[in-house]
Amino acid sequence: MKTAKMICECECAVQEDKARDTATRLFAKDATLWSENAETQAKILNRLGWLDAPEAMLSLAPQVIEVVDRVRAAGFTTAVLLGMGGSSLCPEVMSKVFGTAKDYLKLMVLDSTAPESVAAIDNAVELEKTLFIPASKSGSTIETNVMYAYYYDRLLKAGVENPGRHFVAITDPGSSMEKLAAEKSFLHCFLNPPQIGGRFSALSLFGLFPMALLGINIEEMLMRVNEVSSQSSEFVRNAMSLGLRLGTAAQKGRNKLTFQMSPKLKPLGDWIEQLVAESTGKNGKGILPVVGEKNGAQSDDRIYVQMSVGTEATPECCGCTKSPRIEIKLDDLLDIGCEFYRWELMTAAMGVALEExxxxxxxxxxxxxxxxxxxNSYSEKGELPLPEFCGKFGELIRVSPTAALHDAVAAKEGVAPACPLGLAEALRMLTSTVNTGDYVTLSAFVAPTAERLVALQSIRGALGVKTGCPTTLGIGPRFLHSTGQLHKGGPNQGVYLVIATVANAATDLTIPGYPYSFGTLCLAQGLGDFSSLDRHGRRAMLLLVDDVDKALAYIADSLK
Structure with a gap:
């Protein structure tokens, strides 16, 4: 594991003695690093278990491996993790990076409430040989709970004997998930240390059990992290220094952290995105991770992160030779464990510099x-309350701007936008409000099929070309547990194109024991996100669509 280095530091330099002092106080679990409020300090102290996780988890690794051996002996060939945010991103990253070792389990992650995503899992697995992993720190995560209800019912209807034996839960002690695991006789229930928060849980049981199912050597990975994780290590001081520099730069307006990853490391960007955005995006401040952007325009608000592994070439830093950038090189893929820890340390230090x-x-x-x-409104009235629409494109797309977007257009053009709006007009209205220092986000509450991801990236690219701004793409509802925090709590520099989908009765799926379907839940999450953006004075446009694929084609055509 090589030390990360920052090149062309510019305004983000920081004194090394401050980095050493921050490391000392962090490892002493001094909550005054982030707040002077006693109540907030108490809450912070209950979220610092990740600091000790590498050592604590090394002692638990044999137990994890023993459960994996039981799973394999029981004949399971596929595992489906049912989770969201911090419970699902690390396992998904590791599955994409490592794949499955011989004689271990294929790992799939379900972190979407779109009916098509659930159906895709149904079609891909052999139910009798599938292990389900409901993962939720609180035990009350709605997505995890409805997915559990759906698959437990499917196992019952398939005549599977003792369906609870097809589940291994990961949760906190005392949660409702722990009680459920006992009631339904789950194969196992892992109880994670409660002092570890979701997005900081990669090196806890939430990450390690799925890794072990894939056949990853978790003991070797943890030993590597333990070798570099002491307070006085160069690795820790380096991480503190980088985090403080990034937070300091963000305070001065350079707050777009743009990732350029070598091929094998590309999936890691999604995990870092959640960690940084959800941790820093609040109180009108924050750092926006820009992941998966192609040919983004250079701007003075960016810092670049280039990451590569082994002999893979460092990605070309498109136009960023004069911009601050961080270079990180991994010796091999098992060093990803050290990267999890590095970015957790850096994020804690970012919070110090941002004073949040x-x-x-x-x-x-x-x-x-x-x-x-x-x-709840749907349960009472049988339909979801919809926002007021300002126009539509045929019978396919309805459009609705937030009040802040309406006012921004009126202020810029000297006249309020007239309704009804066509699709091209709605998109022009959105992009016309972009200012220097802004970013554009495409948020899509759709099933992320391979074809749709290509279409969404194409729309994202067109928005970048049209505005000259950094762009991000969020798939709902997963981004609500990630960049969604920064969208509402961070600086008001974003413009948001939100795509939500009306459930198709022919393809929707019911949720056993719940008064709504997956399609209704997914739409409610999209509408709830748009409502939050509206409430926080964000410039956003909602597109409510009936046919996702046709709608994406029309949107792309309207941006040409």
Missing amino acids: NPFDEPNVTESKQNTMALL
């Missing part, structure tokens, strides 16, 4: 509450 608590996520909770309010 990186361990809470207030606007993620807000979005969950919005969704539940919409679902």
